[in-house]
Amino acid sequence: MRRSIEKATELRVRRLAIPAISTGIYGYPYETCAEVMTEVVKEMRDIDMELLVCLFSQEAYNIFSKIFSKG
16 A cells, blocks of 8 residues: 555656455455554654545455554
């Protein structure tokens, strides 16, 4: 995720959609993915870019929403 944001910044992208990679068929835990994404966004908060996190289930949305609201 970090590298995607860095590359988008280089290309002067204003909006970026990022999927919750590996949380689907590979079974990467939603909680862990959301925590990692939260930390990356906090570290890169000075970047002027709109980020859209793509999720594919209500369960994922509920978990990400809970963790993002803490961050």
